[in-house]
Amino acid sequence: MFSESKETGYISKEIKRELVSIVGAEWYLDSPNELYAYSYDATPIFQSMPNAVVMPGSVEEVAAVLKVANRHLIPVIPRGSGTNLAGGTIPIHGGIVMNMNRFNQIHEIDQQNLTATLGPGVVTADLHQAVEAVGLFYPPDPGSMRISTVGGNLAQCAGGMRGLKYGVTKDYILGVEYVLPSGEVLRSGGKNVKDVAGYDMTRLLVGSEGTLGVITEITVKLLPLPETKRTLAAYYKNLVDAARTVERIIASKIIPATIEFMDQATMKVVDDFAGLGLPTDMKAMLLIEQDGPEELVVRDIEKMAEIARREGAADVQIARNMEEGAKLLAARRAALSALSRIRPTTILEDATVPRSKLAEMVEEIERIAEKYQVQICTFGHAGDGNLHPTCMTDERNKEEIQRVEQAFDEIFRTALRLGGTITGEHGVGMAKLNYLDLQVGDGGIELMKRIKQAFDPNNIMNPGKLVPNHGRRRLVVKK
Amino acid sequence: MSTIPEKTEQQTGPACESASLINSENGKLHKFNMDEILNCMHCGFCLPACPTYRQTGRESASPRGRIALMKGVAREQLPIDEEFENNMYLCLGCRACETACPAGVPYGSLLETARGVIEENKKSSQRPSWIRRIVFEKLFPYPKRIKALGTLLWAVQATGLQSLAAKTGLIKIFPRAMAEMQQASGKIASPFERKKRKRVMKAEKEKLFTVGLFTGCVMDILFYETNQATARLLTKAGCDVVFVENQACCGALHVHSGEMDLAVRLAKRNIEAFEQANVDWIVNNAGGCGAALKEYHHWFHGDPDWKERALAFVNKMRDANELLAELPSLTFGKPLPVRITYQDSCHLAHGQGIRNQPRELLKRIPGIEYAEMEQADSCCGSAGIYNLTHFDMSMRILDEKMENVKQTKAQIIATSNPGCLLQMKQGILRAGLQDQMEAVHVMDLLDRAMQSPHE
Numbered sequence: 001m002f003s004e005s006k007e008t009g010y011i012s013k014e015i016k017r018e019l020v021s022i023v024g025a026e027w028y029l030d031s032p033n034e035l036y037a038y039s040y041d042a043t044p045i046f047q048s049m050p051n052a053v054v055m056p057g058s059v060e061e062v063a064a065v066l067k068v069a070n071r072h073l074i075p076v077i078p079r080g081s082g083t084n085l086a087g088g089t090i091p092i093h094g095g096i097v098m099n100m101n102r103f104n105q106i107h108e109i110d111q112q113n114l115t116a117t118l119g120p121g122v123v124t125a126d127l128h129q130a131v132e133a134v135g136l137f138y139p140p141d142p143g144s145m146r147i148s149t150v151g152g153n154l155a156q157c158a159g160g161m162r163g164l165k166y167g168v169t170k171d172y173i174l175g176v177e178y179v180l181p182s183g184e185v186l187r188s189g190g191k192n193v194k195d196v197a198g199y200d201m202t203r204l205l206v207g208s209e210g211t212l213g214v215i216t217e218i219t220v221k222l223l224p225l226p227e228t229k230r231t232l233a234a235y236y237k238n239l240v241d242a243a244r245t246v247e248r249i250i251a252s253k254i255i256p257a258t259i260e261f262m263d264q265a266t267m268k269v270v271d272d273f274a275g276l277g278l279p280t281d282m283k284a285m286l287l288i289e290q291d292g293p294e295e296l297v298v299r300d301i302e303k304m305a306e307i308a309r310r311e312g313a314a315d316v317q318i319a320r321n322m323e324e325g326a327k328l329l330a331a332r333r334a335a336l337s338a339l340s341r342i343r344p345t346t347i348l349e350d351a352t353v354p355r356s357k358l359a360e361m362v363e364e365i366e367r368i369a370e371k372y373q374v375q376i377c378t379f380g381h382a383g384d385g386n387l388h389p390t391c392m393t394d395e396r397n398k399e400e401i402q403r404v405e406q407a408f409d410e411i412f413r414t415a416l417r418l419g420g421t422i423t424g425e426h427g428v429g430m431a432k433l434n435y436l437d438l439q440v441g442d443g444g445i446e447l448m449k450r451i452k453q454a455f456d457p458n459n460i461m462n463p464g465k466l467v468p469n470h471g472r473r474r475l476v477v478k479k
Numbered sequence: 480m481s482t483i484p485e486k487t488e489q490q491t492g493p494a495c496e497s498a499s500l501i502n503s504e505n506g507k508l509h510k511f512n513m514d515e516i517l518n519c520m521h522c523g524f525c526l527p528a529c530p531t532y533r534q535t536g537r538e539s540a541s542p543r544g545r546i547a548l549m550k551g552v553a554r555e556q557l558p559i560d561e562e563f564e565n566n567m568y569l570c571l572g573c574r575a576c577e578t579a580c581p582a583g584v585p586y587g588s589l590l591e592t593a594r595g596v597i598e599e600n601k602k603s604s605q606r607p608s609w610i611r612r613i614v615f616e617k618l619f620p621y622p623k624r625i626k627a628l629g630t631l632l633w634a635v636q637a638t639g640l641q642s643l644a645a646k647t648g649l650i651k652i653f654p655r656a657m658a659e660m661q662q663a664s665g666k667i668a669s670p671f672e673r674k675k676r677k678r679v680m681k682a683e684k685e686k687l688f689t690v691g692l693f694t695g696c697v698m699d700i701l702f703y704e705t706n707q708a709t710a711r712l713l714t715k716a717g718c719d720v721v722f723v724e725n726q727a728c729c730g731a732l733h734v735h736s737g738e739m740d741l742a743v744r745l746a747k748r749n750i751e752a753f754e755q756a757n758v759d760w761i762v763n764n765a766g767g768c769g770a771a772l773k774e775y776h777h778w779f780h781g782d783p784d785w786k787e788r789a790l791a792f793v794n795k796m797r798d799a800n801e802l803l804a805e806l807p808s809l810t811f812g813k814p815l816p817v818r819i820t821y822q823d824s825c826h827l828a829h830g831q832g833i834r835n836q837p838r839e840l841l842k843r844i845p846g847i848e849y850a851e852m853e854q855a856d857s858c859c860g861s862a863g864i865y866n867l868t869h870f871d872m873s874m875r876i877l878d879e880k881m882e883n884v885k886q887t888k889a890q891i892i893a894t895s896n897p898g899c900l901l902q903m904k905q906g907i908l909r910a911g912l913q914d915q916m917e918a919v920h921v922m923d924l925l926d927r928a929m930q931s932p933h934e
């Protein structure tokens with residue numbers, strides 16, 4: 001029963017009264033400006049108005065709001081900080097945006113079990129700061145970490161710059177409390193490192209993009225904070241040498257914490273913002289970081305510097321201290337936003353390939369940009385084979401946007417041909433909906449739909465995202 | 480699904496392609512630069528930097544949200560109504576978001592445009608906002624009236640005659656502000672003292688430059704002594720200091736309130752006054768004024784002559800910290816054994832990029848123990864007249880700030896802007912720290928360290 005009528009989001013006076021009585025007038029917003037402010041997220045071009053915004057303050061309020069919405073078949077769109085890049089929080093069918101920012105408490109940092117328990121609205125970098133203060137470490141660090149919420153990270157299975165050595169969000173989620181559209185509050189997992197009691201609902205909820213239920217509490221795994229870290233920058237006269245360096249480093253059995261890649265245009269804009277004095281005459285750079293015990297870090301950094309030189313790096317520089325390294329990485333985190341200096345609209349993609357195919361993928365992206373005459377810059381988590389080809393364009397130019405779509409279409413297909421994926425970390429949301437079946441097949445989509453139905457029979461949870469509603473979608477370029 | 484007509488579903492383009500012009504009711508055209516608006520890619524990097532977002536958690540109170548609302552208005556998807564006005568004025572205009580923004584979105588100028596659009600629209604619909612009207616039309620353009628206010632404040636302070644303020648009606652204009660200024664401002668110079676000011680103060684060593692001091696309107700009354708201290712420091716650093724006649728208010732508050740016409744009038748007066756004075760540098764000691772003074776050339780679009788004169792003026796404009804840090808080093812004879820921290824002025828740090836200079840100067844004072852504050856460059860909530868127009872939000876922001884101040888365990892908070900100084904004084908009182916801490920303008924502090932004990 002996938003109701004998709006345009007009336008789904010309508011909130012009558014009585015329903016509004018019910019919702020206000022649950023969350024309180026201060027936390028129920030429905031004036032035109034407020035609705036407009038929740039009509040978008042960090043995804044370019046997509047926009048659609050919700051009918052109301054609620055900011056619940058407790059799990060009871062979440063459950064009560066969901067019950068009302070479920071009864072009246074009103075879509076509910078959970079939202080953290082709205083930094084996702086897949087249209088995941090666009091209220092495409094109207095309805096209620098459920099902003100989870102008030103769940104911003106860290107309830108406990110358990111130094112015996114190395115876990116932290118927190119609300120989903122905690123900002124990722126705040127979690128980092130809190131656990132590092134007691135010598136612990138929460139590795140997932142998406143570029144947006146100073147803004148994004150841990151709930152949003154969980155729902156997107158966010159990656160980051162330390163994915164190469166430490167994995168991504170899913171590797172750190174031990175337990176969740178969540179609320180189903182029916183209002184039932186459930187728990188899955190907990191502080192146990194081992195837990196095989198039944199299906200792994202925790203893992204299922206990670207990356208569920210708000211389509212199954214609302215996460216209200218999270219228990220994460222922590223590690224001891226590495227003793228030290230060191231950063232290395234290698235500059236190249238061509239892209240492919242840089243990509244090959246990455247392949248060689250991994251093949252030589254060194255696993256650094258981070259290998260990030262930026263091409264020339266990206267270096268330029270990042271430098272404009274951060275004023276680092278990067279050699280912007282170079283075609284590409286790698287930013288490599290290793291952490292751990294001092295001797296190991298020094299040994300690995302030297303080895304990697306050697307490999308970089310051998311593979312043709314024009315210049316290799318080791319950051320003098322941790323602050324200098326941190327500055328370089330912070331600048332890299334700003335890459336996507338900095339690129340939007342160039343043209344009005346910045347569309348970024350997330351094609352990911354096995355690491356051994358990185359050089360080939362980089363070359364393909366260059367070729368495709370040339371073929372469709374669009375401006376594409378590439379940066380990304382090279383160590384994970386996770387590239388962010390980013391197109392600088394202008395949403396007002398329909399003809400150009402169409403060429404952009406064609407170019408990205410070809411990039412996705414190339415990634416799949418090389419054994420990669422259409423999205424490494426940004427998720428399906430609305431943006432990749434048309435490509436999902438290419439990756440998981442009809443059978444995969446059918447099963448996802450049935451899972452979705454089991455959690456959310458009325459399809460009120462973030463409808464129009466992740467799971468296609470109507471059969472198999474024809475693969476078309478948006479016209 | 481949508482309570483607002485138009486544009487729902489997935490948008491593939493704005494309502495109007497060229498979208499940089501919108502029509503107001505009286506047929507005048509305002510310009511929102513759509514390219515600048517579109518430069519914002521909604522990444523949210525600015526969110527944690529924004530004090531009003533931190534306080535409310537509401538997207539509409541964030542830079543990203545405000546820019547989206549401007550986009551909505553520019554595309555005629557949202558009306559220019561009271562709600563939009565409230566949202567645009569809830570912004571402090573502190574421009575912390577500009578510093579945080581990797582995309583280089585010129586938020587400050589977008590905000591000025593938005594407020595201009597609002598004020599223009601209000602004029603046509605006869606909706607004056609009286610507090611701003613009174614302050615801007617009746618007070619700031621007339622130095623005499625400000626002097627009168629100064630005299631009044633002086634009298635109130637000297638005699639404790641609260642009722643006098645009430646009688647003249649001034650108390651109605653600034654009900655809380657009057658009480659606050661009285662409580663927070665230091666000794667206000669008597670009219671007599673101001674009259675005996677020398678017009679030129681000579682360099683105390685070999686003369687390097689002639690400097691015109693921009694005394695500011697409120698600054699010269701509430702912080703007359705700070706102006707004198709600034710002048711003394713400049714003479715010790717080798718400058719002749721001229722108190723230029725006929726200068727007016729800088730116009731910053733007018734621009735930030737969408738009153739462009741009035742602002743331009745003030746700018747012209749200042750440009751003329753300093754042209755006649757024929758100085759090497761023009762120095763101001765109020766971060767808020769300085770940012771506006773350095774942007775005069777942006778106020779004269781379509782008037783190349785004035786634009787050029789404005790540019791010449793701007794090229795001479797320096798913040799006092801900026802010039803003093805560049806001049807051959809001042810030597811401070813008097814050690815100050817205190818722990819001190821610095822609160823950035825938003826318009827000095829985010830507006831003019833001046834962060835290191837005041838810190839460096841302070842660190843040169845012998846005996847000083849400098850403690851950097853967390854989020855020192857986050858707005859204190861004073862923001863021009865924000866603490867008058869949005870008292871409650873301003874105080875929430877101030878209380879958040881005072882938590883960070885307390886952490887530093889400093890005995891002195893130095894600032895570089897009169898508004899911030901008053902606000903910090905107010906914050907110290909609110910936090911009950913008046914026995915442990917004082918707020919001082921950087922110039923006054925440097926001047927203290929300059930004077931020998933017997934002076």
Ligand SMILES: Cc1cc2nc3c(=O)[nH]c(=O)nc-3n(C[C@H](O)[C@H](O)[C@H](O)COP(=O)(O)OP(=O)(O)OC[C@H]3O[C@@H](n4cnc5c(N)ncnc54)[C@H](O)[C@@H]3O)c2cc1C
Pocket residue numbers: 041042077078079080081082083084085088089100120141142143144147148149150151152153154155156157158159160161208209210211213214215216333336337425426462521522523
């Ligand atoms: C500049 C920039 C850099 C980025 N860098 C990276 C990167 O390096 N790696 C990476 O993986 N991503 C990156 N992202 C994408 C984005 O930041 C992440 O997807 C992040 O996890 C989103 O968090 P959020 O709090 O903003 O969530 P939102 O965008 O608000 O929501 C994301 C999804 O989670 C759901 N959701 C949110 N909270 C809950 C909840 N409590 N319960 C159920 N569902 C919920 C929403 O419905 C939505 O589907 C970047 C984005 C930007 C703008």
Ligand code: SF4
Pocket residue numbers: 337518519520521522523524525526542543546576579580581582583584
């Ligand atoms: S103003 Fe800048 S930092 Fe803020 S959302 Fe827009 S692009 Fe990002």
Ligand code: SF4
Pocket residue numbers: 528529530531532540541542545569570571572573574575576577586
């Ligand atoms: S100017 Fe200050 S208050 Fe206004 S949006 Fe920017 S950071 Fe927020």
